[in-house]
Amino acid sequence: MTVDRRILKSREAIKKAFFELMAEKDFKDITVHLISERANLNRGTFYLHYLDKFQLLDKCIEEQFAELLRICALQGHDPTHFPTFDSILATTEYLEDHYQFYTSMLNNEGMPSFRDRMHQFMVKGIQEQVNMSGINKGMNKDILVQFMASAIVGIVEWWILNKMPVPANQLARELWALLERNQIHK
Incomplete structure (x- = not known):
């Protein structure tokens, strides 16, 4: 089963934003709002892919x-x-x-x-x-x-x-x- 390119693009944007924030801040200071904002996505899109920042980190x-x-x-x-x-x-x-x-x-x-x-x-x-x-x-x-x-x-x-x-x-x-x-x- 192939994954829709939009889904892959959103996940990649979220991960890229997360890695950038990890280089700037401690994990405890990173929020879903900051990740979503940096990825230029709304928080709802984040939650379609991950439960929270801990699941994102684990993945x-x-x-x-x-x-x-x-x-x-x-x-x-x-x-x-x-x-x-x-x-x-x-x-x-x-x-x-x-x-x-x-x-x-x-x-x-x-x-x-x-x-x-x-x-x-x-x-x-x-x-x-x-x-x-x-x-x-x-x-x-x-x-x-x-x-x-x-x-x-x-x-x-x-x-x-x-x-x-x-x-x-x-x-x-x-x-x-x-x-x-x-x-x-x-």
Whole structure:
């Protein structure tokens, strides 16, 4: 089923206005009225698409993570489901291309849950991919997964909040080397 272009256009205008406001204000200070005004739509149109600003936020985060997973899947994993350098590079390039969204989410004082969701997203991926043999043999998998997820989220957060001080491809190479050292891939 295809969605009417007017509906898509309204949703895009709402999201664009929301992202712009997130770059200017704390989430708690953003209202449906401000979003609608910035999107040049009436509040009724907003409510046709979203219950409130919290649902809009959740949908935006879900869409970003779903698209990130899709991009990584296009680059593939090896047959054992371990990440490839290309999937890591696609991830860093995606983050670079969506810098405004991620910087707004990580900079905004009203958004502590975003970092938590990003951490949960990373934990799930690492749990499925960590190699528990070799140097990781005998380690507690939960501790290792939490350590790696926290480290990767911390690096991404540092990179975004410091205005990407290294290019996406360099960040990908550094992350790849760290993953190799910790046997996250083969």
